[in-house]
Amino acid sequence: MLQLKHPKTHQSLEVNEFWLRDHCRCGECLNTETNQRRYDLLELPADVKASQHNWQPSDGNDEPQLRVLWSDGHRSSYAANFIFDAQLEQLISRRTKSTSLTPWNRSIVLQNERHLRFSLPQLMASDEQVKSLVASLVRYGIIFIDDVSPTPTMTELALRRIFPLMKTFFGEMWTFSDKKDHADTAYTQLYLGSHTDNTYFCDAAGLQALHCIEHSGDAAGGENFFVDGLHVVHELRRQYPAAYELLTRVQVPAEYIEPGEHHRHTAPLIRIDPLTGELVQLRLNIYDRAVFDTLPQSEMAEFYASLRLLLQLVREEEHQWQLKLSPGCIVLFDNWRVLHGRHAYTGRRTMSGAYVQRTDFQSKARTLGIIE
Ligand SMILES: C[N+](C)(C)CCCC[C@H](N)C(=O)O
Numbered sequence: 618m619l620q621l622k623h624p625k626t627h628q629s630l631e632v633n634e635f636w637l638r639d640h641c642r643c644g645e646c647l648n649t650e651t652n653q654r655r656y657d658l659l660e661l662p663a664d665v666k667a668s669q670h671n672w673q674p675s676d677g678n679d680e681p682q683l684r685v686l687w688s689d690g691h692r693s694s695y696a697a698n699f700i701f702d703a704q705l706e707q708l709i710s711r712r713t714k715s716t717s718l719t720p721w722n723r724s725i726v727l728q729n730e731r732h733l734r735f736s737l738p739q740l741m742a743s744d745e746q747v748k749s750l751v752a753s754l755v756r757y758g759i760i761f762i763d764d765v766s767p768t769p770t771m772t773e774l775a776l777r778r779i780f781p782l783m784k785t786f787f788g789e790m791w792t793f794s795d796k797k798d799h800a801d802t803a804y805t806q807l808y809l810g811s812h813t814d815n816t817y818f819c820d821a822a823g824l825q826a827l828h829c830i831e832h833s834g835d836a837a838g839g840e841n842f843f844v845d846g847l848h849v850v851h852e853l854r855r856q857y858p859a860a861y862e863l864l865t866r867v868q869v870p871a872e873y874i875e876p877g878e879h880h881r882h883t884a885p886l887i888r889i890d891p892l893t894g895e896l897v898q899l900r901l902n903i904y905d906r907a908v909f910d911t912l913p914q915s916e917m918a919e920f921y922a923s924l925r926l927l928l929q930l931v932r933e934e935e936h937q938w939q940l941k942l943s944p945g946c947i948v949l950f951d952n953w954r955v956l957h958g959r960h961a962y963t964g965r966r967t968m969s970g971a972y973v974q975r976t977d978f979q980s981k982a983r984t985l986g987i988i989e
């Protein structure tokens with residue numbers, strides 16, 4: 618280990634010498650055009666040591682540089698803040714601060730509704746509006762784009778203004794009604810309780826967009842409702858810590874089966890960031906669950922009791938934000954956080970929408986400086 622003291626802040630730090638060598642920023646070790654390391658890690662001597670090291674005032678900016686002569690003769694130079702910022706404590710601090718999320722129940726989200734509404738003409742004209750939309754999507758997990766002509770084409774144009782679309786066997790853009798194009802309740806007029814989509818994919822869509830482009834004939838029902846899974850998971854952790862812990866651990870299989878498709882994925886319903894303890898993904902769809910065979914029968918009672926507590930919290934009246942999507946308005950929500958559902962309906966109801974990959978959502982937010 619190498620004992621270091623930041624020459625300006627006087628903060629002390631012990632670093633593993635192999636780690637430090639593995640983070641050499643010189644042109645021989647790092648391809649600065651591709652941000653890729655150039656060397657084979659096994660080529661670094663496992664017992665590499667810093668033969669000499671000292672702090673140098675850096676030419677140009679006022680950030681001091683750590684100069685190291687390694688035992689194999691290699692020379693490295695590191696900006697002080699690069700070393701001190703690339704530590705676990707700083708990562709946890711940045712992660713818990715940077716993505717300041719606003720968990721919501723109905724009254725909180727209604728108080729903030731002005732931050733959730735965007736207009737397509739303004740989005741098309743202003744990159745700042747796009748940045749505000751992405752920032753609200755990160756903070757609240759749901760936004761609306763108004764003034765969109767109720768067609769699949771304009772829905773696609775609106776969405777592609779912000780994100781690339783995720784192609785699945787449902788399509789890249791999809792349009793659905795009560796025509797049974799796929800073996801799923803969404804393609805009926807039936808009620809759908811609060812859920813997240815794609816629990817049967819190893820990588821569930823990060824975002825989901827829905828645009829009700831038509832609801833006519835003897836139209837009734839079909840209202841949507843949304844629940845903030847982040848708030849619900851916080852409530853579960855606060856009120857029922859044992860149930861919360863169980864649901865972050867127990868593996869729950871989900872599957873989707875139709876001719877030519879058989880998707881299955883098994884994971885906990887609640888996925889937590891191991892570094893911050895914060896929610897990464899709520900994976901909750903009671904309909905798409907496969908045969909549940911990942912626990913011994915002796916543990917089933919505790920699992921179902923925990924799942925029921927979670928579902929009861931989801932169903933709490935104050936957590937439900939119910940609204941009728943009208944033609945012209947796209948709802949876009951975080952499918953790893955916000956649960957959505959639909960009341961049964963009559964009449965001709967056509968929905969258009971798309972998924973966005975989680976990594977594309979995060980990449981956009983990161984390039985806009987919204988998340989780390
Ligand atoms: C959105 N769209 C109608 C295309 C597909 C719906 C898939 C529904 C599936 N039960 C799930 O929850 O993933």
Ligand SMILES: O=C(O)CCC(=O)C(=O)O
Pocket residue numbers: 803809814827841957958959968
């Ligand atoms: O029809 C709707 O409004 C929503 C359908 C749904 O929940 C889904 O496709 O996942």
